[in-house]
Amino acid sequence: MSSLEQRLQALGRELAFPPEPDLAVGSRSAARPFPWRWVALAAAVVALATAFAVPSARTSILRFFHIQGATVERVETLPPAQERSSAGGLGRRVSVREAERFLGFRLLLPPLAAEPPAYLLDGVLATVILRVDGHPVLLSEYAARDLGLLKKSVGDKTLVEPVRLAGEPGLWVQGPPHTLTYFSASGEFRQRTVKIQGNVLLWTHGPVTVRIEGRISKAQALRLARRIS
Amino acid sequence: MVDRPLDEAELVERARRGDLEAWETLVRTYQGIAFRTAYLLAGNAADAEEAAQDGFVKAQRALGRFRRGSPLRPWLLRIVANEARNRRRSAGRRERLALHAAAEIRPGGAVPSPEAAFVAREDQERLLAAVEQLPAGHRDAIACRYFLELSVEETAAALGVRRGTVKSRLARALAQLREDLEEDT
Numbered sequence: 451m452s453s454l455e456q457r458l459q460a461l462g463r464e465l466a467f468p469p470e471p472d473l474a475v476g477s478r479s480a481a482r483p484f485p486w487r488w489v490a491l492a493a494a495v496v497a498l499a500t501a502f503a504v505p506s507a508r509t510s511i512l513r514f515f516h517i518q519g520a521t522v523e524r525v526e527t528l529p530p531a532q533e534r535s536s537a538g539g540l541g542r543r544v545s546v547r548e549a550e551r552f553l554g555f556r557l558l559l560p561p562l563a564a565e566p567p568a569y570l571l572d573g574v575l576a577t578v579i580l581r582v583d584g585h586p587v588l589l590s591e592y593a594a595r596d597l598g599l600l601k602k603s604v605g606d607k608t609l610v611e612p613v614r615l616a617g618e619p620g621l622w623v624q625g626p627p628h629t630l631t632y633f634s635a636s637g638e639f640r641q642r643t644v645k646i647q648g649n650v651l652l653w654t655h656g657p658v659t660v661r662i663e664g665r666i667s668k669a670q671a672l673r674l675a676r677r678i679s
Numbered sequence: 680m681v682d683r684p685l686d687e688a689e690l691v692e693r694a695r696r697g698d699l700e701a702w703e704t705l706v707r708t709y710q711g712i713a714f715r716t717a718y719l720l721a722g723n724a725a726d727a728e729e730a731a732q733d734g735f736v737k738a739q740r741a742l743g744r745f746r747r748g749s750p751l752r753p754w755l756l757r758i759v760a761n762e763a764r765n766r767r768r769s770a771g772r773r774e775r776l777a778l779h780a781a782a783e784i785r786p787g788g789a790v791p792s793p794e795a796a797f798v799a800r801e802d803q804e805r806l807l808a809a810v811e812q813l814p815a816g817h818r819d820a821i822a823c824r825y826f827l828e829l830s831v832e833e834t835a836a837a838l839g840v841r842r843g844t845v846k847s848r849l850a851r852a853l854a855q856l857r858e859d860l861e862e863d864t
Contacts, residue, residue, distance in 0.1 A: 454853055454860075455825060458810075461803050462826030468724040473710045473735050542729055542766060552733070573733050 541571030620653025
């Protein structure tokens with residue numbers, strides 16, 4: 451090895467790399483379906499038990515709503531969260547086809563003149579940005595088997611209503627900012643909390659959980675959802 | 680009785696049969712070099728983490744196609760590096776190396792005099808700047824081969840090129856570096 455090669459090698463040993471992430475825990479999510487029903491049920495049972503057993507906790511979680519792969523809880527105080535712009539924090543930009551390859555199912559999209567780009571977050575949640583009456587709307591989809599649990603926290607001024615779409619259950623969340631936290635299927639390798647400014651419609655379509663988010667009315671959201679379902 | 684640690688071939692066989700602990704052991708063994716390779720190719724930590732994560736997910740799904748008896752590391756590096764290169768390509772940018780020499784003196788290393796440390800640091804910065812000026816393919820070859828100390832085969836796998844291409848890129852890059860550094864002095 452020449453002296454220049456030795457210098458390069460020595461330089462490589464002195465370089466500062468970012469800290470190495472632990473990727474092993476995330477690998478479980480790709481390997482086997484996670485018993486999300488049990489996680490959601492366990493989370494609900496634990497939280498409910500806590501809420502009723504401990505006086506100080508009684509005021510923290512006020513009510514639960516649950517559909518497949520997602521839980522909405524009404525709380526007195528929202529958890530600290532980052533602001534997120536419409537396009538920020540959605541993951542990396544990919545084609546719809548690539549997103550589908552990762553997710554293992556076809557994305558539910560309304561009829562569109564041109565295929566929009568998709569954004570893939572941690573390989574489990576895909577989002578496309580649509581426009582409804584000129585306003586950007588996020589359409590996100592994931593299989594409950596891949597995403598351990600998606601939790602939405604709302605304050606007492608936020609409206610939460612059960613809805614049904616094509617016979618399947620859904621939730622309409624409208625009102626002041628609320629937060630969204632999701633956990634990976636392993637329950638530990640991802641936990642992000644972001645503040646949502648718009649309204650949200652969540653519903654299930656077979657094994658897929660779909661959410662629409664944006665500054666839209668319930669009627670607009672349901673109209674879009676029916677075009678998708 | 681003390682259990683002996685499983686060797687790589689055994690771990691791969693177990694992982695192929697769905698043993699998640701075996702797969703996690705393999706991931707932990709190679710995640711460091713995979714992440715650093717992805718970081719050099721993608722140019723930032725967020726893309727590198729995603730590339731490494733997605734790469735390992737794809738590798739796990741493709742384990743059935745992994746040729747028995749082959750070394751796992753170059754195969755994994757090929758998949759992760761491909762993810763990292765795709766991110767760099769789709770972002771449409773030519774990333775800088777995004778590297779700098781560590782500011783701290785490494786534990787266990789001899790403490791140089793301030794003058795010697797300054798000269799060494801200047802020397803490192805000049806060398807890193809010269810590498811940065813190389814064409815992307817040459818720069819990546821140098822980074823993989825010398826900074827990460829990958830073998831020629833692993834460098835070829837990471838860059839998605841033949842061994843011969845790696846060798847010729849390295850030869851040209853080293854010649855260019857010698858020329859640039861001589862001009863500097």
